[in-house]
Amino acid sequence: MRGGLALLAAASLTLGAVVAEARLAAPQVADAAITGEGFPKSLADYGFFADAPAQVPAPGVVPYALKTPLWSDGADKLRFIYLPEGTRLAADGDGLLKFPVGAAIIKTFAFGEGDDRRLIETRVLLHRAEGWVALPYRWNAEQTEASLALAGGRLDLVTPAGEAISYAIPNKNQCKTCHSKDGAVIPIGPKARNLSAEWLGQMTQAGLLDQVPEGADTLPDWSAHATGPAEPLARAYLDVNCAHCHQPGGGASNSGLDLRWEQDDPHAIGIMKRPVAAGRGAGGHDFSILPGRPDASILLYRMDSAEPGIAMPELGKASVDDAGVAVVRRWISEMKQQ
Numbered sequence: 001m002r003g004g005l006a007l008l009a010a011a012s013l014t015l016g017a018v019v020a021e022a023r024l025a026a027p028q029v030a031d032a033a034i035t036g037e038g039f040p041k042s043l044a045d046y047g048f049f050a051d052a053p054a055q056v057p058a059p060g061v062v063p064y065a066l067k068t069p070l071w072s073d074g075a076d077k078l079r080f081i082y083l084p085e086g087t088r089l090a091a092d093g094d095g096l097l098k099f100p101v102g103a104a105i106i107k108t109f110a111f112g113e114g115d116d117r118r119l120i121e122t123r124v125l126l127h128r129a130e131g132w133v134a135l136p137y138r139w140n141a142e143q144t145e146a147s148l149a150l151a152g153g154r155l156d157l158v159t160p161a162g163e164a165i166s167y168a169i170p171n172k173n174q175c176k177t178c179h180s181k182d183g184a185v186i187p188i189g190p191k192a193r194n195l196s197a198e199w200l201g202q203m204t205q206a207g208l209l210d211q212v213p214e215g216a217d218t219l220p221d222w223s224a225h226a227t228g229p230a231e232p233l234a235r236a237y238l239d240v241n242c243a244h245c246h247q248p249g250g251g252a253s254n255s256g257l258d259l260r261w262e263q264d265d266p267h268a269i270g271i272m273k274r275p276v277a278a279g280r281g282a283g284g285h286d287f288s289i290l291p292g293r294p295d296a297s298i299l300l301y302r303m304d305s306a307e308p309g310i311a312m313p314e315l316g317k318a319s320v321d322d323a324g325v326a327v328v329r330r331w332i333s334e335m336k337q338q
Contacts, residue, residue, distance in 0.1 A: 028047045028050070028058040028059055028060070029046060029047045029048060029058055029060055029061065029082055029104075030045060030046055030047045031084055031102055033045050033046045033047075034046065034082075034102055034103075034104050034126045034127070034128070035101065035102050035126075035128050035129065039133075039135055039148055039150070040148065041147060041148050042137075042145060042146070042147055042148070043122055043124075043137040043145065043146040043147070044145055044146075046104070046124070048061050048080065048082060048104070048106050048124075049061070052145070052146070053119070053143050053144060055078045055108055055110075055119075057080050060082060060083070060085070061080050061081070061082045061106070062080060062081050062082075062083075062203075062208065063078070063079065063080050064079050064080070064081060064190065064195065064199060065079060065196075065199075066079070066189060066190075066194045066195065066240070067194050067195070067196060067217070067219045067220065067221050067222065067236075068194060068219045068220065068221070068222040068233075068236040068237060068239075068240050069222060069240065070188075070189065070240050070241050070316075071241060071317070071321045071323075071324055072109060072316050072317065073159050073165060073167060073317055073318055073319050074111075074159045074160040074161055074319070074321075075109040075110060075111055075120065076109075076110045076111070076117075077107055077108065077109055077110070078107070078108040078110065079105075079106070079107050079189070080105075080106040080107075081099075081103065081104070081105050081106070081190070082103060082104040082105075082106065083099075083100065083102075083103050083208060084100065084102035084103065087100040087102065087103070088100070088207060088208050088209055088210060089203065089208060089209040089210070090209075090210050091192065091209065091210055091211050091212070091213035091214070092192075092213065093192065093213055093214055093215055094191065094192045094193035094213060094214065094215030094216060094218060094262075095191050095192065095193070096186065096187055096188075096190060096191050096192075097190050097191075097192060097195075097209070097213070099127050099187070100127070101127050101128065101129055102127060103127045104124055104125065104126050104127065105124070105125040105187055105189070105190065106122060106123075106124050107122065107123050107124075107189070108121070108122040109121050109122070109123075111157055111158075111159070111160070118139075118143065118157075119139040119143055119146070120138075120139060120155070120157070120167065120169070121136055121137060121138050121139060121146065121149070121169045122136075122137045122139070122146050123135070123136050123137070123170075124137065125185075125187055131184055131185060132184075132185040132186060132187065133185065134172065134185055135148060135150075135172065136148075136149045136150075136152060136169055136170055136171070136172065137149060138153055138169055149169055149171075150171060150172045151171050151172075152168065152169045152170050152171030152172075153168075153169040154166050154167065154168055154169070155167055155169075159319055161319070161322070163319050165318040165319050166318060167318060168315075168316075168318065170315060170316070188244040192213035192215060192216040192217075193215055193216060193217070193218045193219050193261060194219045194236075194240065195216060195217065196217055197212065197216060197217040200212045200213065200216050200217070218261075219232075219236040219239070219240075219261065220232045220233050220236050222236070222237075225237075225323050225324075225326075225327050226323070226326075230327060230330040230331040230334055231331055231334070233327045233331075234327050234328045234330070234331035234332075235261055235269075235331075236261065237324050237327055237328065238259040238269075238328070239259060239260055239261035241313060241324065242259045242312070242313060243258070243259040243260045243261070245313070246258060246259040247259065247260050247263075254276060254277075255275070255276050255277075256268075256273070256276050257269070257270055257273065257288060269289070270287075270288030270289040270297075270298075270299050271287075271288075271289045271291060271335070272287055272289070272290070272291070272338060273287060273288045273289070274286060274287060274288075275288060275298055279309075280309060280310065281298070281302055281309060281310050281312075282298050282301075283298060283301040283302075283310070285297065285298045285301060289332055289335075290332075291332065291335035291336055291337050291338050292332070292333060292335050292336065292337035292338075293332070293337065294328070294329040294332040294333055297332055299312075299328070299332075300325065300328055300329055300332060303320070303321070303324065303325050303328060304320055304325050305320065306318060306319050306320050
């Protein structure tokens with residue numbers, strides 16, 4: 001992903017400065033906007049940013065990056081977390097970090113670089129006493145503010161690959177579709193296995209995390225996708241991009257496909273597995289993954305399509321991730337035919 005490695009380095013390098021500033025400056029984040037009732041109309045109401053158009057975080061808001069990030073039409077993503085004063089994250093093995101009530105996860109989607117960068121949307125996850133709430137905020141044309149977009153929206157843009165697309169900002173219910181497990185809204189990004197040991201160590205040293213989790217920093221760095229070993233890269237890609245739905249309790253659990261990193265049953269991850277009800281999405285193929293034959297595998301067929309009703313993931317993409325397809329193709333090609 002373009003800019004991903006730079007963002008990962010920046011998250012580590014700036015963390016110390018952000019934490020130091022947070023200790024010296026008065027809190028700016030409006031805790032009541034996170035934990036209160038209703039939905040703030042403007043992103044500015046939260047106070048997450050000292051300079052929102054420049055994506056400069058306010059004191060107490062910490063940047064982070066993922067080793068293998070979720071792909072969204074090639075968008076660059078700027079990720080931040082906020083923890084209320086006196087609280088910290090808690091380790092839970094290699095899975096999702098545990099966030100205290102009052103915490104928030106902030107993710108801005110942007111296209112372009114330098115003076116040409118355009119902020120498209122900022123999604124926030126708010127941890128309230130009754131659970132997590134997911135909300136989308138759309139940036140205005142002037143790039144001065146983002147407003148609540150409960151109904152989502154669409155806009156035409158050109159991806160970094162040069163493809164003209166109709167980009168979809170998800171509505172509130174669509175946010176819940178991807179962030180749902182066993183009927184509850186949860187985060188899907190900040191798993192310990194997908195965060196760098198350096199960042200986790202700095203967070204622990206700063207008192208913002210109780211300990212570096214066991215099993216952390218195990219997913220490969222996506223910057224090596226073109227030359228690195230295919231199997232771990234493909235499994236990491238599927239874990240990050242697909243497993244939030246394709247796992248027990250996820251939105252696509254009825255498919256019987258479990259694409260989590262920790263799943264080691266070949267049939268569960270799709271190898272020689274017949275579809276439950278793929279319909280036209282199967283493309284006439286018989287197995288989710290047919291070893292040694294990527295072009296006869298349903299999983300790759302759906303990844304390599306942007307056509308509604310066929311494309312996977314169903315939400316969050318209007319174009320094909322050629323790098324992701326190439327890695328999964330290489331992984332399936334290397335499997336011994338059965």
